[in-house]
Amino acid sequence: MSLQSKFNTFNQKIQLTRQDDTYKEAREKDDSITNVIKTKFKEKGYPVIDDFVQGSLATFTAIKEKDKDFDIDRAIVIDHDEAPTDPVEAKKVILDILENRGFHNAKIKKPCVTADYKSQYLHIDIPVYRKTSWESYQLALGKKDSNTENKIWSDSAPKELIEWVNDSSSYYLYKDEKIKQFRRLVRYLKRWRNFKFSHDVSRKIYSIGLTVMIKQHFKPSIDSEGCPNDLIALKDTVNSILNWSGYFISYPDDQWKVQVSLPVSPKRDIFHGSSLNTGTRFRNRLSHLNASLQTVIDETDESKQCSLLIGLFGDDFPEGTNNTSAARKTVFATSGAVGTSQGA
Amino acid sequence: MNYQPIIQHLTTRGYNVSAIEFCLSPAIKVECEISSHEVSLIHINVDELKEMPSFFLRKPEEFPRLAHTLSFDKLGVASICVNVPDSVSINYEVPELVFEESLKRHIALLNQCLSDPVWNEKELLREFLAGWRQIREQEYADFLCLSDIGDFELIDIFPPKKKNDKYGLASYHFGVPKNYKQNSNYSLINNHIHGRGVPTRTGCIVPLQNLIPAPWSKDNLQEWYLKILDFIVPSIREKLTHTFGQFRDHSFWIIFNANTESGKTWFGLHFILKKDVKGKKNFPLNSKNLEFWDIKAMDIRLFNKGRIMPRSGADISLQNKKVLLVGCGSVGSQIANQLASTGIGHLTFVDPESLSLDNLYRHSLPTTYVNWPKTYGLILELQMKYPWLDTDQKFCGLLDLRDANLLNNFDLVIIAIGSPSQERIFHDFCIKNKIETAVINTWVEGYGIGGHATLDVPESLGCLRCAYVDSLEFSRGLVSNLNFLKPDQSLTKNMAGCGNAFLPYSNLTAIQTALIASDLASKFLLGEITQSSKVSWKGSPTDVIKNGFELTDRYQAFTKPLEILPLLNSGCDICNA
Numbered sequence: 042m043s044l045q046s047k048f049n050t051f052n053q054k055i056q057l058t059r060q061d062d063t064y065k066e067a068r069e070k071d072d073s074i075t076n077v078i079k080t081k082f083k084e085k086g087y088p089v090i091d092d093f094v095q096g097s098l099a100t101f102t103a104i105k106e107k108d109k110d111f112d113i114d115r116a117i118v119i120d121h122d123e124a125p126t127d128p129v130e131a132k133k134v135i136l137d138i139l140e141n142r143g144f145h146n147a148k149i150k151k152p153c154v155t156a157d158y159k160s161q162y163l164h165i166d167i168p169v170y171r172k173t174s175w176e177s178y179q180l181a182l183g184k185k186d187s188n189t190e191n192k193i194w195s196d197s198a199p200k201e202l203i204e205w206v207n208d209s210s211s212y213y214l215y216k217d218e219k220i221k222q223f224r225r226l227v228r229y230l231k232r233w234r235n236f237k238f239s240h241d242v243s244r245k246i247y248s249i250g251l252t253v254m255i256k257q258h259f260k261p262s263i264d265s266e267g268c269p270n271d272l273i274a275l276k277d278t279v280n281s282i283l284n285w286s287g288y289f290i291s292y293p294d295d296q297w298k299v300q301v302s303l304p305v306s307p308k309r310d311i312f313h314g315s316s317l318n319t320g321t322r323f324r325n326r327l328s329h330l331n332a333s334l335q336t337v338i339d340e341t342d343e344s345k346q347c348s349l350l351i352g353l354f355g356d357d358f359p360e361g362t363n364n365t366s367a368a369r370k371t372v373f374a375t376s377g378a379v380g381t382s383q384g385a
Numbered sequence: 386m387n388y389q390p391i392i393q394h395l396t397t398r399g400y401n402v403s404a405i406e407f408c409l410s411p412a413i414k415v416e417c418e419i420s421s422h423e424v425s426l427i428h429i430n431v432d433e434l435k436e437m438p439s440f441f442l443r444k445p446e447e448f449p450r451l452a453h454t455l456s457f458d459k460l461g462v463a464s465i466c467v468n469v470p471d472s473v474s475i476n477y478e479v480p481e482l483v484f485e486e487s488l489k490r491h492i493a494l495l496n497q498c499l500s501d502p503v504w505n506e507k508e509l510l511r512e513f514l515a516g517w518r519q520i521r522e523q524e525y526a527d528f529l530c531l532s533d534i535g536d537f538e539l540i541d542i543f544p545p546k547k548k549n550d551k552y553g554l555a556s557y558h559f560g561v562p563k564n565y566k567q568n569s570n571y572s573l574i575n576n577h578i579h580g581r582g583v584p585t586r587t588g589c590i591v592p593l594q595n596l597i598p599a600p601w602s603k604d605n606l607q608e609w610y611l612k613i614l615d616f617i618v619p620s621i622r623e624k625l626t627h628t629f630g631q632f633r634d635h636s637f638w639i640i641f642n643a644n645t646e647s648g649k650t651w652f653g654l655h656f657i658l659k660k661d662v663k664g665k666k667n668f669p670l671n672s673k674n675l676e677f678w679d680i681k682a683m684d685i686r687l688f689n690k691g692r693i694m695p696r697s698g699a700d701i702s703l704q705n706k707k708v709l710l711v712g713c714g715s716v717g718s719q720i721a722n723q724l725a726s727t728g729i730g731h732l733t734f735v736d737p738e739s740l741s742l743d744n745l746y747r748h749s750l751p752t753t754y755v756n757w758p759k760t761y762g763l764i765l766e767l768q769m770k771y772p773w774l775d776t777d778q779k780f781c782g783l784l785d786l787r788d789a790n791l792l793n794n795f796d797l798v799i800i801a802i803g804s805p806s807q808e809r810i811f812h813d814f815c816i817k818n819k820i821e822t823a824v825i826n827t828w829v830e831g832y833g834i835g836g837h838a839t840l841d842v843p844e845s846l847g848c849l850r851c852a853y854v855d856s857l858e859f860s861r862g863l864v865s866n867l868n869f870l871k872p873d874q875s876l877t878k879n880m881a882g883c884g885n886a887f888l889p890y891s892n893l894t895a896i897q898t899a900l901i902a903s904d905l906a907s908k909f910l911l912g913e914i915t916q917s918s919k920v921s922w923k924g925s926p927t928d929v930i931k932n933g934f935e936l937t938d939r940y941q942a943f944t945k946p947l948e949i950l951p952l953l954n955s956g957c958d959i960c961n962a
Contacts, residue, residue, distance in 0.1 A: 269856070371861065383803045385714050385716040
């Protein structure tokens with residue numbers, strides 16, 4: 042079993058898509074809540090003109106974590122001219138809906154309405170946008186008790202961000218293979234973050250921050266036959282992230298702050314307000330990951346390689362021995378028939 | 386050609402050159418001293434310089450017998466062989482330099498022959514057959530000896546059935562050892578032996594312990610023969626005396642062989658009773674008996690595996706290999722020809738179809754076989770050409786071969802049917818039943834874009850499924866990931882309605898594809914490849930682009946055509962289980 046095959050198995054174990062059976066209940070909950078929001082907003086006079094999935098499910102970089110919530114990131118869009126002047130008004134409507142449907146800890150945060158559904162390990166984030174006639178979006182900012190000046194419709198580019206993450210136009214050959222490798226790398230680093238950091242630190246190393254860093258420094262490794270080498274791609278990408286001076290700002294006593302700008306409007310720092318502690322821990326562990334990946338590359342014994350990788354990503358990474366339970370399950374083609382160019 | 390500048394140039398280089406007339410032709414003569422001998426070299430002028438100019442040695446009888454020279458008694462000269470005419474590229478634009486170079490080579494060769502008698506003698510033996518051909522009778526140029534080893538044995542002589550037959554094997558004398566084992570199946574050799582009825586004469590094969598240079602002329606042949614008899618080891622001489630020596634007949638054939646530095650050298654003599662001698666006489670083994678006989682020298686061409694196969698590029702070690710070739714279409718029929726030419730001994734052809742006129746231009750079989758099973762046509766065609774090829778056939782499809790006992794009986798299975806579904810089903814059977822035989826799958830792609838072959842060696846990693854892994858989903862793909870054309874394009878053409886659709890590609894495409902598969906097969910059977918492998922060739926995209934079809938990224942990225950690469954794909958669930 043090749044090491045790439047182990048990465049494939051690992052990826053199969055951690056990846057989460059909206060079509061996954063494990064996400065079925067979340068999907069149904071999402072659909073039902075969205076329908077109620079549509080009804081309520083219509084009654085309020087600002088009907089929903091669009092809704093879309095955002096976050097890691099939209100960029101195909103979501104991962105499963107044992108005993109952790111599934112995220113629902115559902116954006117609600119209303120027309121600019123029909124939207125209430127007070128952006129929090131619309132968010133309050135959503136808060137009521139969530140509270141009435143068994144969600145706990147429902148609250149209006151600055152960028153969205155958020156809540157948990159404990160019995161199903163669900164965490165829901167619902168941002169509200171208004172869309173202008175020139176096709177731009179503005180995000181409803183403000184908490185329940187915010188001052189009027191903090192309740193604003195702020196320029197945002199949610200779809201542009203998704204498109205930016207999903208864009209593969211600059212990859213030349215094997216574009217599809219490369220964008221898929223990029224997504225796997227994001228999953229690997231998210232799992233690494235969750236595995237290597239305490240909850241308090243890992244929750245401050247934002248997924249979108251990791252995604253942007255990987256996207257901007259992605260070094261694909263696809264051979265001329267279209268076969269991926271995720272280990273090399275991951276090592277090269279992490280190395281490039283560390284070598285770029287823009288993300289980690291040096292402070293005295295070997296301390297660091299992390300800053301990553303959103304690649305789309307309003308181009309704010311994703312890690313705005315992040316502490317020296319977060320930045321320093323993040324950078325130190327990333328450097329350690331970089332060195333460890335090199336050790337894995339230099340190691341010739343596959344079993345030892347896997348042990349090292351388990352140390353980085355946890356038990357979902359398969360062992361290197363003849364462990365049949367680690368065998369990748371057969372994935373059949375999803376088409377019934379495909380036309381071929383083959384003859385003899 | 387103007388020889389004046391050549392003469393001038395050679396003169397300035399110190400040669401004594403003059404223009405003369407030789408046998409009514411203009412010529413140049415060069416006189417020089419070589420190893421204390423006065424030597425005169427003659428070049429007969431030519432109209433155009435196409436090869437290294439040759440010089441003749443004048444009065445060769447005044448010299449000891451020289452290697453690499455052949456005497457032309459009537460002209461009083463001997464030719465000198467300084468090189469194979471095509472083995473040098475000459476500067477025909479500056480002929481004077483070519484003449485100077487040629488002269489140097491002639492003089493150097495003569496100098497070595499004259500100054501080093503040991504070397505000269507060795508070379509005379511090494512070049513024995515060149516001298517022998519000088520004295521052999523033209524009528525015996527075509528004698529085929531079927532002996533394998535060259536030990537002492539009696540042979541039957543089968544002359545050509547029609548005396549004036551000049552072409553093909555029918556024009557040859559056949560010398561067949563009495564204990565020759567005939568192929569149990571039909572074969573070219575059987576056909577010739579049986580077609581000639583009963584043997585007309587007897588001969589024998591006699592190995593020699595030693596050899597002396599070939600006689601200088603036909604007049605010396607009898608004397609030379611008596612000397613040669615001394616090189617027969619006593620035990621064989623005794624056998625010869627007690628068998629062949631006891632026979633009385635009007636003619637005898639004796640075939641000698643001896644080891645020289647060029648390998649085992651074979652040559653023959655035909656003894657014919659002189660016209661005025663009545664009755665039959667014993668085979669002559671001494672000078673007394675020899676007076677009844679005329680002797681004629683003849684060339685012997687060995688017609689056995691050991692000689693013909695390596696000489697014509699086949700590998701005799703493949704004779705015991707058994708290959709099952711499934712699919713005898715445009716690619717399969719070419720593979721059959723190519724595999725047979727490598728020296729493989731046993732080929733079994735499988736195809737459920739007959740030859741159609743629709744495929745005439747891209748199939749190797751001629752119109753004679755239209756409507757005949759392709760397998761039958763191939764067998765007949767190949768047996769006409771390859772004397773040591775055993776063939777068999779099955780008139781069925783790939784999936785009818787799902788029989789472990791049958792498959793394990795072969796050294797290699799080659800599948801050239803261009804059907805990804807059937808090929809994957811068959812592969813599933815092989816995996817499930819732990820078939821021990823390696824399998825090659827090969828296919829062309831339309832519009833001349835390329836072709837592929839995979840070798841699945843059961844005990845090594847890499848299988849047919851590796852060539853079908855969908856690298857995006859790491860799933861079992863339905864089309865090969867080796868392909869250069871994207872899937873789901875309407876690639877077939879149709880000229881006569883339903884059931885007549887075909888994938889356009891030429892015979893050249895089929896031949897190229899067959900070549901990579903045959904190369905893979907022979908390397909595997911010779912043990913040069915032991916791991917599962919893949920190989921592709923890449924053609925021009927012109928027709929693909931012209932017809933508006935799309936190429937895969939592999940086509941764009943592929944830079945290793947004809948290179949044998951590992952087949953293992955890290956996404957294959959079978960090889961990574």
